[in-house]
Amino acid sequence: MEHLREELDELNRQLLEMSSLVVDSITQSVNAAVNRDGDAASTVFQNENQINRLEIQIDNLAFQLLALQQPVAVDLRFVTMSMKINNNLERMGDIAVNIAQRALSLLSMGPMTPEVDIAYMAQIAQDMITDSINAFIHRDPELAEAVLKSDDAVDNLRDRMYNDVLKFMEADPQMIHPGIDYIFIARGLERLADHSTNIAEDVLFFVRGIDVRHHAAQI
Amino acid sequence: MEHLREELDELNRQLLEMSSLVVDSITQSVNAAVNRDGDAASTVFQNENQINRLEIQIDNLAFQLLALQQPVAVDLRFVTMSMKINNNLERMGDIAVNIAQRALSLLSMGPMTPEVDIAYMAQIAQDMITDSINAFIHRDPELAEAVLKSDDAVDNLRDRMYNDVLKFMEADPQMIHPGIDYIFIARGLERLADHSTNIAEDVLFFVRGIDVRHHAAQI
Numbered sequence: 001m002e003h004l005r006e007e008l009d010e011l012n013r014q015l016l017e018m019s020s021l022v023v024d025s026i027t028q029s030v031n032a033a034v035n036r037d038g039d040a041a042s043t044v045f046q047n048e049n050q051i052n053r054l055e056i057q058i059d060n061l062a063f064q065l066l067a068l069q070q071p072v073a074v075d076l077r078f079v080t081m082s083m084k085i086n087n088n089l090e091r092m093g094d095i096a097v098n099i100a101q102r103a104l105s106l107l108s109m110g111p112m113t114p115e116v117d118i119a120y121m122a123q124i125a126q127d128m129i130t131d132s133i134n135a136f137i138h139r140d141p142e143l144a145e146a147v148l149k150s151d152d153a154v155d156n157l158r159d160r161m162y163n164d165v166l167k168f169m170e171a172d173p174q175m176i177h178p179g180i181d182y183i184f185i186a187r188g189l190e191r192l193a194d195h196s197t198n199i200a201e202d203v204l205f206f207v208r209g210i211d212v213r214h215h216a217a218q219i
Numbered sequence: 220m221e222h223l224r225e226e227l228d229e230l231n232r233q234l235l236e237m238s239s240l241v242v243d244s245i246t247q248s249v250n251a252a253v254n255r256d257g258d259a260a261s262t263v264f265q266n267e268n269q270i271n272r273l274e275i276q277i278d279n280l281a282f283q284l285l286a287l288q289q290p291v292a293v294d295l296r297f298v299t300m301s302m303k304i305n306n307n308l309e310r311m312g313d314i315a316v317n318i319a320q321r322a323l324s325l326l327s328m329g330p331m332t333p334e335v336d337i338a339y340m341a342q343i344a345q346d347m348i349t350d351s352i353n354a355f356i357h358r359d360p361e362l363a364e365a366v367l368k369s370d371d372a373v374d375n376l377r378d379r380m381y382n383d384v385l386k387f388m389e390a391d392p393q394m395i396h397p398g399i400d401y402i403f404i405a406r407g408l409e410r411l412a413d414h415s416t417n418i419a420e421d422v423l424f425f426v427r428g429i430d431v432r433h434h435a436a437q438i
Contacts, residue, residue, distance in 0.1 A: 056432055063299060070289045080282060080302070087306065166399070170392045177385060183399060184406075213275055 004069040011061050011082050015089075018054045019133045021047050022089045025096035026129055026192060030122045032103035033185050041107075044100035051093040058086045074206075081206040085136060088195045088202075092129070095195075099188040102181040109178055116164055116182050118189070121157040124150060125189040125196075132196040132203070141207045147200035154193040161186045223288045230280050230301050234308075237273045238352045240266050241308045244315035245348055245411060249341045251322035252404050260326075263319035270312040277305045293425075300425040304355060307414045307421075311348070314414075318407040321400040328397055335383055335401050337408070340376040343369060344408040344415075351415040351422070360426045366419035373412040380405045 025047045031040035062083045065071060071079055128150050135144035162183060169179035201213050244266045250259035281302045284290060290298055347369050354363035381402060388398035420432050 052432075063295075066285065066299070067291065067295055072286065076282075076286055080285070083299070083302070084306070087303070166396065169388075169395050173389045173392065176388050176395060176398075179395075180385070180399070180402060183402075187403075213271070 004071060007065050007069060008075060014058045015082055018058060018089050021051050022093045025093050029096040029099035032100050034119045034122055036107055038107055041100040041104050044096050048093060048097055051090060055086055055090040059083060077206050081202045084202045085199050088198050092192055092195050095188045095191050099185050102184050106178055106181050116161060118185055121161060121189050124153055125193045128193050128196040132199040135200055135203045139207050141204055144200040144203040147196055151193055151197050154190055158186050158190045223290060226284050226288060227294060233277045234301055237277060237308050240270050241312050244312050248315040248318035251319050253338045253341055255326055257326055260319040260323050263315050267312060267316055270309060274305055274309040278302060296425050300421045303421045304418050307417050311411055311414050314407045314410050318404050321403050324400050325397055335380060337404055340380060340408050343373055344412045347412050347415040351418040354419055354422045358426050360423055363419040363422040366415055370412055370416050373409055377405050377409045
């Protein structure tokens with residue numbers, strides 16, 4: 001039992017390390033895209049290997065825990081939540097890499113000033129990410145619920161951005177290539193928001209034992 | 220023990236049902252995009268709710284199995300593999316919905332004949348999907364390994380397609396909107412291939428107990 005507690009603490013510790021790496025990658029990828037910062041993109045690529053290694057390490061620890069300690073009740077919910085959050089975090093790290101690649105592609109095209117405001121959309125997505133991870137760290141269901149409510153805002157901003165980008169692409173063929181980069185960055189931010197929603201749902205299941213995915217409660 | 224066996228069989232049965240629905244959605248979404256078939260897109264939207272319900276059902280069954288039966292060894296690996304494959308399949312269903320939406324957007328723009336060959340890329344991605352699911356159904360590690368080898372082919376085809384699309388977008392502003400739809404369809408196919416790779420990796424971990432993600436064996 002002592003041993004179980006230690007391993008659960010270790011699992012929690014590794015997930016916090018993973019969260020902090022992934023948040024760093026996302027912050028740097030957004031910096032790269034919004035502030036045209038090439039060094040920030042490099043940090044994202046450097047983090048990637050470590051995130052991939054940690055994902056496997058956490059997954060193996062969770063599996064060993066299930067196999068050898070056979071946790072029950074809240075401990076079992078914690079382990080299965082950890083496996084899911086781990087998987088979401090790894091994908092978020094991949095998305096940060098995609099955003100950083102698009103940021104470098106934009107940088108390589110030299111200075112341009114298209115009328116695309118990604119900073120605001122990026123801020124909302126980043127807030128969702130931080131809140132979902134804080135909801136996990138502090139086991140805070142209210143914060144998790146707040147994350148679920150923000151998802152529509154990101155989708156609306158994405159639609160507006162698509163329309164802006166489409167307009168400037170149609171006005172100037174030179175803007176087509178950078179426009180596609182912007183569209184993929186917006187898509188990346190949208191998917192980061194989706195993963196934050198997934199994490200928030202997992203936290204709610206863990207804290208309350210209620211499954212809120214796809215309005216499961218109403219089915 | 221008898222009860223454990225029954226529940227494992229039930230978990231397997233539900234995963235097969237989920238697989239078959241998701242493969243149907245992917246096939247219909249590709250039909251919608253390649254053959255400009257609007258009815259096929261409708262089928263994808265109809266499948267979505269059922270896929271979401273099944274995801275939750277399978278996840279709950281797997282969790283109950285862990286909680287009440289405390290499976291060990293190969294049975295535990297089967298349950299954790301099921302949770303992961305279930306998650307991958309649900310995301311693949313979402314991607315099929317995205318592809319179907321882009322196909323409808325293309326349809327709404329009337330007849331066009333851009334020089335974009337998505338049929339071949341779609342075929343390779345679909346083969347990977349079917350193979351990864353068959354590798355799971357028949358617990359076939361050779362087939363799973365074949366899936367891992369196909370991933371580069373899809374990435375190469377995607378790069379070629381991006382370049383083709385970029386060219387016709389630059390030549391004719393009318394092609395910008397449909398071009399973006401094609402780019403997202405290619406991106407969807409690429410992500411479907413990635414999920415097939417994930418499933419193949421999970422099958423290899425299940426059959427051989429070896430983790431092949433991110434070349435984990437070499438770390």
